[in-house]
Amino acid sequence: MKSKSLNLRVDLQSLPDEAVMPRKEKEFGEKKEMKKRIVLFSALIFLCSMFTLAVCEETRGSSSIASILNAWGAKDGQELYTRILDHWNRNIDGTRISWPAKIRLGGTTEDLISKPGSWDLAIVSSKDVDLQKLADEGLVQEYGFVPTQDFILQQWLLPDELQGLLPEHPFLAHQVYFYDYDHATGEATLLICKHYSGEPSGVPGPFARAILGGRSADTVRGVEGIVRVEAPPIAFKVEPGELLNWEIDDLLSRPRDWDVANILIQNESDLDALDRAGLLYDFSQDNFWLTRSYDWPVPNGIYSEDGRLIAIPHIAYYGPEESGFLVTVVNAHCQNTTKAMAYVKHWIKGCEWDWDFYTQEKTEEEDVPEEIRKYGICMYKDEMDW
Incomplete structure (x- = not known):
């Protein structure tokens, strides 16, 4: 009996805990471990939230x-x-x-x-x-x-x-x-x-x-x-900002990410790929663009082979480009065409005002009111009648 009892103790000690732990004690241990994990997870969430709150409180x-x-x-x-x-x-x-x-x-x-x-x-x-x-x-x-x-x-x-x-x-x-x-x-x-x-x-x-x-x-x-982007060639980048880093290839590959684009082109055929992709809105749907006439050294519009008005050329505030010219286009899939068209009309009229100031109107110092003369080329806000 003595030897059997000793053998029993040895056998029990050699068994894994799962085999000898009473059922309630085993369940208690599992619950305790689970509680530890929940507490640790909650603490982690709390710390993350406190970091976010700290950032938000600071700002x-x-x-x-x-x-x-x-x-x-x-x-x-x-x-x-x-x-x-x-x-x-x-x-x-x-x-x-x-x-x-x-x-x-x-x-x-x-x-x-x-x-x-x-x-x-x-x-x-x-x-x-x-x-x-x-x-x-x-x-x-x-x-x-x-x-x-x-x-x-x-x-x-x-x-x-x-x-x-x-x-x-x-x-x-x-x-x-x-x-x-x-x-x-x-x-x-x-x-x-x-x-x-x-x-x-x-x-x-x-x-x-x-x-x-x-x-x-x-x-x-x-x-x-609306989303406005500019797509000049690398050599014409003024600032390394995202809005100036677009190329025509980007306009083609990200058609949902832009609504209006200013593009520097060397000739009208540079727009062919965008037109073939069905991305160029037809400005002739608005009679304003068909009747508009303005005297500056770029055409009043660029037309596709089938007669659609697909781009509006303009001159930037610093004058004509050394090569090529700038055009504004509207994405045919624009989510807010009404606002995009209103913006382009406002933008082009502003470019015309710039050109007038440089070349035709207010070229003499006496033509510019003294109180605004020191600010260079500018206007009274109520002069903007468009």
């Missing part, structure tokens, strides 16, 4: 700012600045770019006024700032009003409620870009460029445009209604 609740940081793989404004510079210097030939800029994430009107040295470009919620107050303090970059300037064109496309946020002035426009817009809450994410002062200051405009260029087509349409 006053704007998830859009967090998404901008994520898009560039940055954790704060300084790293965002560095990432954009690195991106440019990887993708552009020539002199290394080292433009200075302090990018501030979040802030109120009072923050931006009390700490003007903390920012050149402020990415903020429209709920937190009063643009008129900032402009009155001389903190927002201002230019004489030119209808074809990039940020002025974007502002023209904004819905009325967002246009109402902009500072009022009879002939000055303020460089504020709108990144996105939540129609349900009425909140927009703003990119505010600070006014250049006499002290050393940054260059916010290119950084703002680079950030805008990283948006999805849906985000752009959500605030501007």
Whole structure:
């Protein structure tokens, strides 16, 4: 008996725990292990949420700012600045770019006024700032009003409620870009460029445009209604922003990602591939384009072989191209053709105004009112009758 009992103990010790653990004890152990895993998983979720909340709290609740940081793989404004510079210097030939800029994430009107040295470009919620107050303090970059300037064109496309946020002035426009817009809450994410002062200051405009260029087509349409792109050849790239990196091949391969395109062509046949793909809207559906006549050194329209009006040539504000010419086209699959056509009409009339200013009207100093003369080529806003 003694030896049998000893043998039994040895046998029990040699067995795995599962074989000797009472059923209740086994179930208790499994539940305990499961609870541990649930606690660890919950802790992980909590830490992630606290990180997100910290980012949003720092940026006053704007998830859009967090998404901008994520898009560039940055954790704060300084790293965002560095990432954009690195991106440019990887993708552009020539002199290394080292433009200075302090990018501030979040802030109120009072923050931006009390700490003007903390920012050149402020990415903020429209709920937190009063643009008129900032402009009155001389903190927002201002230019004489030119209808074809990039940020002025974007502002023209904004819905009325967002246009109402902009500072009022009879002939000055303020460089504020709108990144996105939540129609349900009425909140927009703003990119505010600070006014250049006499002290050393940054260059916010290119950084703002680079950030805008990283948006999805849906985000752009959500605030501007349409997606506008430019497709010049590599040699004509002005800035290494996404919107200037398109080629005709991109227009062909990404037909759902654009609505209006400005294209630099050498001859009319450069549009053949887009036309064969069925991507060029026929402007002749609007009688305005058939009756329009304007005297400048580019044709009034480009027609397909079957007589459709597929492109509207124009001249940029800096004058005719050395070779080829610029045309504007509308995507035949545009999601908002009405707005796209209204925009092109506005854009071309603005280009005509530019050309008039340079070549025909207001060429003498006395023709330009003294109060706006120092701002160069510009106009009173109420002169824009289109």
